[in-house]
Amino acid sequence: xxxxxxxxxxxxxxxxxxxxxxxxxxxxxxxxxxxxxxxxxxxxxxxxxxxxxxxxxxxxxxxxxxxxxxxxxxxxxxxxxxxxxxxxxxxxxxxxxxxxxxxxxxxxxxxxxxxxxxxxxxxxxxxxxxxxxxxxxxxxxxxxxxxxxxxxxxxxxxxxxxxxxxxxxxxxxxxxxxxxxxxxxxxxxxxxxxxxxxxxxxxxxxxxxxxxxxxxxxxxxxxxxxxxxxxxxxxxxxxxxxxxxxxxxxxxxxxxxxxxxxxxxxxxxxxxxxxxxxxxxxxxxxxxxxxxxxxxxxxxxxxxxxxxxxxxxxxxxxxxxxxxxxxxxxxxxxxxxxxxxxxxxxxxxxxxxxxxxxxxxxxxxxxxxxxxxxxxxxxxxxxxxxxxxxxxxxxxxxxxxxxxxxxxxxxxxxxxxxxxxxxxxxxxxxxxxxxxxxxxxxxxxxxxxxxxxxxxxxxxxxx
Amino acid sequence: xxxxxxxxxxxxxxxxxxxxxxxxxxxxxxxxxxxxxxxxxxxxxxxxxxxxxxxxxxxxxxxxxxxxxxxxxxxxxxxxxxxxxxxxxxxxxxxxxxxxxxxxxxxxxxxxxxxxxxxxxxxxxxxxxxxxxxxxxxxxxxxxxxxxxxxxxxxxxxxxxxxxxxxxxxxxxxxxxxxxxxxxxxxxxxxxxxxxxxxxxxxxxxxxxxxxx
Numbered sequence: 001x002x003x004x005x006x007x008x009x010x011x012x013x014x015x016x017x018x019x020x021x022x023x024x025x026x027x028x029x030x031x032x033x034x035x036x037x038x039x040x041x042x043x044x045x046x047x048x049x050x051x052x053x054x055x056x057x058x059x060x061x062x063x064x065x066x067x068x069x070x071x072x073x074x075x076x077x078x079x080x081x082x083x084x085x086x087x088x089x090x091x092x093x094x095x096x097x098x099x100x101x102x103x104x105x106x107x108x109x110x111x112x113x114x115x116x117x118x119x120x121x122x123x124x125x126x127x128x129x130x131x132x133x134x135x136x137x138x139x140x141x142x143x144x145x146x147x148x149x150x151x152x153x154x155x156x157x158x159x160x161x162x163x164x165x166x167x168x169x170x171x172x173x174x175x176x177x178x179x180x181x182x183x184x185x186x187x188x189x190x191x192x193x194x195x196x197x198x199x200x201x202x203x204x205x206x207x208x209x210x211x212x213x214x215x216x217x218x219x220x221x222x223x224x225x226x227x228x229x230x231x232x233x234x235x236x237x238x239x240x241x242x243x244x245x246x247x248x249x250x251x252x253x254x255x256x257x258x259x260x261x262x263x264x265x266x267x268x269x270x271x272x273x274x275x276x277x278x279x280x281x282x283x284x285x286x287x288x289x290x291x292x293x294x295x296x297x298x299x300x301x302x303x304x305x306x307x308x309x310x311x312x313x314x315x316x317x318x319x320x321x322x323x324x325x326x327x328x329x330x331x332x333x334x335x336x337x338x339x340x341x342x343x344x345x346x347x348x349x350x351x352x353x354x355x356x357x358x359x360x361x362x363x364x365x366x367x368x369x370x371x372x373x374x375x376x377x378x379x380x381x382x383x384x385x386x387x388x389x390x391x392x393x394x395x396x397x398x399x400x401x402x403x404x405x406x407x408x409x410x411x412x413x414x415x416x417x418x419x420x421x422x423x424x425x426x427x428x429x430x431x432x433x434x435x436x437x438x439x440x441x442x443x444x445x446x447x448x449x450x451x452x453x454x455x456x457x458x459x460x461x462x463x
Numbered sequence: 464x465x466x467x468x469x470x471x472x473x474x475x476x477x478x479x480x481x482x483x484x485x486x487x488x489x490x491x492x493x494x495x496x497x498x499x500x501x502x503x504x505x506x507x508x509x510x511x512x513x514x515x516x517x518x519x520x521x522x523x524x525x526x527x528x529x530x531x532x533x534x535x536x537x538x539x540x541x542x543x544x545x546x547x548x549x550x551x552x553x554x555x556x557x558x559x560x561x562x563x564x565x566x567x568x569x570x571x572x573x574x575x576x577x578x579x580x581x582x583x584x585x586x587x588x589x590x591x592x593x594x595x596x597x598x599x600x601x602x603x604x605x606x607x608x609x610x611x612x613x614x615x616x617x618x619x620x621x622x623x624x625x626x627x628x629x630x631x632x633x634x635x636x637x638x639x640x641x642x643x644x645x646x647x648x649x650x651x652x653x654x655x656x657x658x659x660x661x662x663x664x665x666x667x668x669x670x671x672x673x674x675x676x
Contacts, residue, residue, distance in 0.1 A: 026657065042496065049643065129551075146548075146552070160631070162629055194480075194541055226544075287662055408546075
């Protein structure tokens with residue numbers, strides 16, 4: 001019978017099926033961070049339960065760790081230090097590899113997983129973090145879980161799950177100048193809604209996706225959770241193999257050849273059936289920006305906030321009030337107070353290059369607070385080798401240490417109540433970046449162009 | 464884990480779609496490395512005057528009698544979307560919620576609810592609107608009764624509303640058994656699978672220094 005990519009990934013990890021509809025799924029890799037992972041470790045320790053495969057687990061400090069230069073265990077979040085110290089202690093108790101505060105390989109967990117070769121095509125990987133789906137870009141079946149599920153995965157190397165439905169999202173066509181993966185996925189959500197996937201496993205396919213690099217595929221996969229996907233994967237291809245090759249935990253020698261041969265079979269059969277299929281004509285997508293408080297409340301930057309009739313719902317009214325916008329208001333030219341480039345969504349080397357290209361020889365508009373936080377310490381180092389940090393600094397951006405930073409507000413840093421922020425992150429929820437902060441999600445290019453103009457601006461407008 | 468079989472209680476409705484876990488508990492309210500002490504942070508952005516001012520907002524239902532004693536929450540589509548934080552569920556449980564009735568749920572949030580003995584009942588748009596209207600008329604008298612085995616919510620006289628829940632989730636709620644203990648009771652099947660799996664794809668195994676060679 002014809003199978004989809006997801007069918008194959010699931011079948012190769014199914015330990016048993018039970019008669020109530022749950023499968024016991026084998027979990028190859030578990031990543032933990034100081035925010036949610038430590039609670040799981042402490043719960044196991046309290047029950048005196050061992051981790052089945054400590055070598056298949058790592059801990060990283062990414063969520064609460066400070067991103068100011070010269071950082072240590074202290075954080076701007078009250079009590080944050082305790083999360084870091086507790087994580088270190090729990091990791092030592094269980095003998096787990098830890099990417100500590102100033103480890104040269106520290107970074108946002110999903111990026112560390114990719115950089116280390118901890119995530120590989122064909123593996124299952126979980127982390128108590130909703131953006132774990134990012135790693136589907138490598139052909140990994142990767143998904144976010146809760147703390148209780150993390151405890152189960154740590155103790156048993158399995159999870160009990162119902163196999164979700166399978167949705168294929170196809171992007172076809174070449175991208176126009178100034179349009180990036182972030183614009184594609186915001187366009188998709190604007191069209192299909194914040195619950196488009198209804199818990200299904202998503203496969204991204206089509207000529208546009210095939211032409212994207214791994215880092216851009218990560219952006220697509222990252223935002224899948226924002227339209228209620230269980231997971232999102234891209235079939236591994238030569239682009240994937242080239243990316244994975246030589247990573248510290250990737251197979252080498254003869255094992256590499258065997259692995260690639262196995263990975264080449266990880267694609268949906270031509271006649272495989274999906275529960276639904278959605279299509280976006282990528283050639284018609286223009287730079288996008290969110291105007292509301294759900295990532296699906298997005299529109300072309302050259303467009304307007306929807307009209308009053310369309311917004312006459314509880315969510316529509318709430319969004320207008322919170323964002324201080326009016327129906328039919330044009331989005332381009334909306335003045336901003338801050339610009340943020342960071343997060344597991346869009347703070348990889350290719351993102352920083354795109355932003356730096358726009359910022360070179362230009363200055364951030366007066367009064368705009370601009371911050372760049374590379375996604376990992378490795379990305380930061382590589383960017384510095386290319387001199388990108390100089391470009392950011394000279395333009396007026398703060399250049400930070402790696403971490404999740406102001407993608408969310410944990411009680412530490414924020415741009416301040418009422419401030420309008422254009423941000424390369426993943427969530428524009430009320431209060432996500434701090435009480436009263438108004439977040440407009442966009443690509444790093446839109447963030448950079450908007451920082452220069454002091455108002456929402458398409459990258460093509462700058463030249 | 465608490466078992467769930469039947470429950471009667473006061474219901475409160477937040478019928479907006481896409482209520483996310485950042486709204487259920489803002490990140491700044493997750494103050495300690497703990498599953499406890501989170502009930503106070505529940506819906507903090509909507510419930511209190513300001514982030515640094517715990518004065519209850521009189522216009523918020525959880526600050527009004529009798530819905531301040533609600534144990535059932537009614538909502539729209541995609542309830543609990545967003546961050547995986549199980550803190551959202553711990554906060555709901557600590558406040559006293561035992562069941563969430565919605566059109567659909569965020570996938571991770573839904574599993575977190577089951578893991579903590581909170582029922583997630585899926586009901587269609589009209590069913591929820593009907594229940595919400597009836598409860599709002601007189602929250603103290605118009606309580607809902609939920610029967611998990613029958614998959615029925617009894618509200619307005621003579622009008623039972625059917626709900627959906629996956630068979631496996633219903634079984635977990637009814638049994639209240641610890642899933643880790645259950646899984647480890649038959650650990651041999653994991654051992655057998657794993658041996659085959661690692662033989663087939665040896666690079667999965669990082670337990671030896673020569674992994675991948």
